[in-house]
Amino acid sequence: MSEDSKRGEQPFDQLVRVVQEGEARRISECIQEIDHRLLDCRKSLDEYRRLRTTLRSINGQLSRLGAEPLTVADDLPTQDFTEIIKSRIDHFKSTGKI
Numbered sequence: 001m002s003e004d005s006k007r008g009e010q011p012f013d014q015l016v017r018v019v020q021e022g023e024a025r026r027i028s029e030c031i032q033e034i035d036h037r038l039l040d041c042r043k044s045l046d047e048y049r050r051l052r053t054t055l056r057s058i059n060g061q062l063s064r065l066g067a068e069p070l071t072v073a074d075d076l077p078t079q080d081f082t083e084i085i086k087s088r089i090d091h092f093k094s095t096g097k098i
Helices: 003-008 011-064 081-094
Strands: none
Touching: 011 081
8 A cells, every 4th residue: 555545544444454454364374274284184194094004914914923903993984085074074063073
């Protein structure tokens, strides 16, 4: 904004503008934080898959040696990231956590 238009603003108008800009910045920061957490979820999902594959391999080796296999948590119902996020949200809703 030019200096002339800033000087022409009433104090209330300037205050409203500053508050709006601050709130707009905070909204952008919230969206960035959501994006960051979704990317972290993706990394966690990749790690989950890697660990499940490793554990299945170990269980196969244990079985061949006659030992009891380790308990493996239920697998996710799909490989699609969007569907996994949706199913986790549905789970939290059904348990009253969100």
